[in-house]
Amino acid sequence: MNISHNFFLYFKNNEPVLFNYKEKKEYSVRKEYLKTLIDHSNTGEEKTNEDIIVRDFINADILTDKNNLETPYLNYYAHIFHNITKDTSVTMSDSTEEEWAGQYLEVCKRVKQEPLPRRGKVEDFEVVIKLPAPDEINLNLVDTLKKRKTVREFEETEVDIRQLSNLLFYTFGYIHGEEEEYGEFRRRSSPSGGCLQIIEPYITVFNVEGVKKGVYWYEPETHSLCKVTDEFSYQDLRDCLAGQFFGNKCSFGVFFAANLEVLAWKYKTPRNYKVVYLEAGHFSQTSQLIAVTQSLNTWITGAFTESAIEKLCQMDGIKKIPVFFTAYGKGELLSMHSIMRKKLDEYSTN
Structure with a gap:
C-alpha cells in the first residue's frame, strides 16, 4: 500500500491533523494512527498489523494501491495551493x-x-502631508497604452509633487466621490473583489519636490500622505526587493499591500487569497497607465522579501501583507540594465 500524495500533516493547537488538499478534508490523528502511518512509510520499520487503523486509512484514501503522485508544472507547494483554493466558492x-x-x-x-474592520485614518499618524488637488487628465487611451514600457535603469530626477498627487489620486483615490449605492465602500479606478478595496499603497519617497525621504501610507479620504518611517534608502529598497537593483535612483516607489482583515470579513473561503493578487494586478496596471500620463517611467516586480517590507512599512504580516511593488521616475527605455548588459557581453565573449 502507498501513502497518498494528496495529504500533508500539520499541527493545530498542538494536535496532529492530516489534511487532504484535493478534497479539502481534515482528519484528527491519534497517536496509534500516526504510528501506523509511519510504519507504512519508507522508514524501514516493521509494518503494523492493526487492521482497523489500516482500514480507516484506506476508507479515507490515505492508504491506496495507486501511485497518485502528480508532476506539477510549478513547484509542489504551488500545486498544493492551487488545489486547496480550487472549487471553493461561497x-x-x-x-x-x-x-x-x-x-x-x-x-x-x-x-x-x-x-x-477599522481601516487606517490620518489621526493614526503624527506627520501628515496634504497633497495638492489632482489635475484633470485628458489623454488618448490607445496612445497611453502604446507609451507604457517597463524600464530597468532610472536616472536621478526630482519629480513634482503634483505628479505624485495625480498618480495616487487616479490610481488609489476616490475618483467617483460619494455614491449612495456603495455607502462606505468607496469605489476607485480599478475593480475590487466585493468592492472591499483591500489594496493599500505604501509610498517610498526618494526624490519628490516638497516631500522628505521616507515611507508614507496614502490615505484616500483626505488625499494625504501619512509618515510611517523617517528614512528609507536605496539600499533599504534593495534589501526589500531580494537584492534587485533596478529600482535604484527611482523618484518614488509604491508597495502594494493587501488588507486581509477586510477581505476575510466578507469572504471566508481559501479562494479569497487568489483575489488578493488579481486585485493588485488591476491596480498596478492602472498605476502604470497613469504614470505615462505624468511622463513617468515604471518598473514592476513581485519578487521581494516580505519580512523586510513588513518591518520597514510597519505591517504585521497577518492582517496586512505586501503583494507587489512599482518604481516610478525617469529612465532609459532599454530592455536591460547596463550592469546586466555588461555581464551579458562578458558571457558572449567567453
Whole structure:
C-alpha cells in the first residue's frame, strides 16, 4: 500500500491533523494512527498489523494501491495551493438562478452582522502631508497604452509633487466621490473583489519636490500622505526587493499591500487569497497607465522579501501583507540594465 500524495500533516493547537488538499478534508490523528502511518512509510520499520487503523486509512484514501503522485508544472507547494483554493466558492454552481441569488444574500446577511474592520485614518499618524488637488487628465487611451514600457535603469530626477498627487489620486483615490449605492465602500479606478478595496499603497519617497525621504501610507479620504518611517534608502529598497537593483535612483516607489482583515470579513473561503493578487494586478496596471500620463517611467516586480517590507512599512504580516511593488521616475527605455548588459557581453565573449 502507498501513502497518498494528496495529504500533508500539520499541527493545530498542538494536535496532529492530516489534511487532504484535493478534497479539502481534515482528519484528527491519534497517536496509534500516526504510528501506523509511519510504519507504512519508507522508514524501514516493521509494518503494523492493526487492521482497523489500516482500514480507516484506506476508507479515507490515505492508504491506496495507486501511485497518485502528480508532476506539477510549478513547484509542489504551488500545486498544493492551487488545489486547496480550487472549487471553493461561497455559492453552489448547480443551483437555479433564484437559489444562487438567495445563497449570496444569505452570505451578505451573515457579513452584515459583523462590524467592518477599522481601516487606517490620518489621526493614526503624527506627520501628515496634504497633497495638492489632482489635475484633470485628458489623454488618448490607445496612445497611453502604446507609451507604457517597463524600464530597468532610472536616472536621478526630482519629480513634482503634483505628479505624485495625480498618480495616487487616479490610481488609489476616490475618483467617483460619494455614491449612495456603495455607502462606505468607496469605489476607485480599478475593480475590487466585493468592492472591499483591500489594496493599500505604501509610498517610498526618494526624490519628490516638497516631500522628505521616507515611507508614507496614502490615505484616500483626505488625499494625504501619512509618515510611517523617517528614512528609507536605496539600499533599504534593495534589501526589500531580494537584492534587485533596478529600482535604484527611482523618484518614488509604491508597495502594494493587501488588507486581509477586510477581505476575510466578507469572504471566508481559501479562494479569497487568489483575489488578493488579481486585485493588485488591476491596480498596478492602472498605476502604470497613469504614470505615462505624468511622463513617468515604471518598473514592476513581485519578487521581494516580505519580512523586510513588513518591518520597514510597519505591517504585521497577518492582517496586512505586501503583494507587489512599482518604481516610478525617469529612465532609459532599454530592455536591460547596463550592469546586466555588461555581464551579458562578458558571457558572449567567453
